[in-house]
Amino acid sequence: MPRQITAFSNPLVKRIRGLRDKRHRREEGLFLAEGLRILTEAREAGILPQFVFYAADSAQHPLVVALVEATEAHGGEAIETDADILSKLSGKDNPGSVVGVYAEFLTPLDSLDRTRADLWLVAERLRDPGNLGTILRTADAVGAGGLILIEECVDPFSVEAVRASMGALFTVPIARAAWGEFLPWLRSGPGQLVALSLDTEVDYQAARYAAPTFLLTGNEAQGLPAAYAAECDLRVKMPMLGKADSLNAAVATAVMAYEVLNQRR
Amino acid sequence: MPRQITAFSNPLVKRIRGLRDKRHRREEGLFLAEGLRILTEAREAGILPQFVFYAADSAQHPLVVALVEATEAHGGEAIETDADILSKLSGKDNPGSVVGVYAEFLTPLDSLDRTRADLWLVAERLRDPGNLGTILRTADAVGAGGLILIEECVDPFSVEAVRASMGALFTVPIARAAWGEFLPWLRSGPGQLVALSLDTEVDYQAARYAAPTFLLTGNEAQGLPAAYAAECDLRVKMPMLGKADSLNAAVATAVMAYEVLNQRR
Incomplete structure (x- = not known):
């Protein structure tokens, strides 16, 4: 009772x-x-x-x-x-x-089975809990294997992040790692690391994505550090026709993730 | 001084x-x-x-x-x-x-020049100021002609919406209209009205979009009323591979908007 x-x-x-x-x-x-x-x-x-x-x-x-x-x-x-x-x-x-x-439950990086999915999301120094929850929700929708949080990100267990995830927090594995742990883990097996960047001429639709694809999104204000972008296998850009040359981080992640998904279906 | x-x-x-x-x-x-x-x-x-x-x-x-x-x-x-x-x-x-x-500045619906752009965003009963600001930012990035807010939406001039728009509030025209004003205005000239829907078999990438395209996004929790969806020229769905069958409204709008943009470039 x-x-x-x-x-x-x-x-x-x-x-x-x-x-x-x-x-x-x-x-x-x-x-x-x-x-x-x-x-x-x-x-x-x-x-x-x-x-x-x-x-x-x-x-x-x-x-x-x-x-x-x-x-x-x-x-x-x-x-x-x-x-x-x-x-x-x-x-x-x-x-x-x-x-x-x-x-609270996080998945240790070493426990992620990269063969379980063709697409993984990676976010670096994400600061906004709404963005983190929204990216989890997108990860669920595109069938991503999980979300890997790099360096100091906002807490995925904050009330705002849980709310924005609309339940995806419970269905999408989340791992946390420093860049110095993530990169060796990634290179220890198959995986194409792809960064969204402004400093490239490669259009995100012209690029071809190899599975498993790891899509890397940088900090909302500063983007990805140049040294991290340089370690990626592919840097791609999306067309931006406006005055601001920027998109919300969760939006950019989703547009990229759907492109990868679309190329495979 | x-x-x-x-x-x-x-x-x-x-x-x-x-x-x-x-x-x-x-x-x-x-x-x-x-x-x-x-x-x-x-x-x-x-x-x-x-x-x-x-x-x-x-x-x-x-x-x-x-x-x-x-x-x-x-x-x-x-x-x-x-x-x-x-x-x-x-x-x-x-x-x-x-x-x-x-x-504050809104653009009267009748003052929007639909020939000025091939893509317009329309949001119905949007409730979250972050979503509204994010959609404005996306509208800027994809070169949309403006954002039309249908029925009672969150205030685009709230601090949160202005912040999330990252300045797009100042560059993207915003109009407000009841559905009963919007639909006659739309039908008074060229324009394909497209709704994102779960009740359709038409894949968003298989559909062909006619300019000017008006992309209609419904309320975060309830989606678009069936009666409004029925008035659209096209209802399309996006693949959802996850357990939740849903995306954040601003994310869904952006993925759709980039598909329309991609078909034209």
Whole structure:
């Protein structure tokens, strides 16, 4: 029988609410996800929360019932609460009917099986959590094997990144590596490293991509360091007809990823 | 000689800071933009602020000098201030060296010249300011004629949308219209209306796009109403290999826009 919590001062509510802060996430090894669609996607991927908070008036919803049952069967705890507490936990005025608390999980670089997919996404010093979540969502859509985060990137377990990923955080493997670890790993097996660049004459549609392709996107403001771009097997550019000569990092990644996908179907 | 403001309590500071709130923007008809790159892009597009605040320690920067001179020559006011005030105005810890206050400007639908470009972007009930700004940035990159906002969309003059647009707000014409105004206007001249849809078998790369193409993107959560999709000349789908069957709205718009562009070059 799920316990009920309706007091803001409840210690568990305070603790969970603290997970919106990166330092607390690191200490606890836990993160927050919200919304029935995303938590259901996680459940279907076999990932269950340590805690699931649900609104009492949603307790009969078949997907909430399935989530609560699976969470309890998996050793987690289901907690019946109300919209105010859910709002406090998620930081949103309109929190949806469920908030889940999950153990953080990264995939060690050495555990990635590059033969599992023909396309992999790599992001270097990505700073915006919305961009990171959006790139995860794109990775899911194009069937990428995973996302590799290079150097100091924004936390993929931040509330904003999880939200923007729309559940892809649970289905797309994420690894973290310094450039000095990533490059030797990449060169230890097959893999074409491709950078989007402004300093090249190679059009992204004229290039031919070899599987597995590793698409490398640089920092939003500064792009990729020249030394990293020089290590790539291919540098390509996209046509830019406007005044700004720039695209959002998640957009550029997606346009490139669809080009690679399109060449193969 | 620019006046100097360093007091938080200054009435102009309070008034300008209020522009982060939509209601105040509507009352004043003004909005905020920040950062030397974006304000310079606006200046180069011939758009100058009513007020420009700049950090005293950036006063000698050639682009700041050019901005201050152009603003004053255009009847606006330049105000020397410090990082704390700039931070207070922009709401950012790291505000950059300039904040500008501009008059809002929308282009009436009837003033859009559809012969000016082969591609136009149309967004319906877009809710996320980051998506709106990102779509503006993409519109600039693909040389779109403008962005038409259908029904109730997020405010393009919000601080977040302006920031995400990276200056494209100043270079891409924006019109607003109800669907019931847009459709008769579209049908009064040449124009192929194309919707991205999940309910079609037409692949977005197999379709052929006729100029001018109007690419229609629906609401982030609900997509396009079926009745609107039915009015389109073409409904196309993109391959989705993942578990979620969805892409971020700004990403989907960009992948589509680059396909239209690629077919023409």
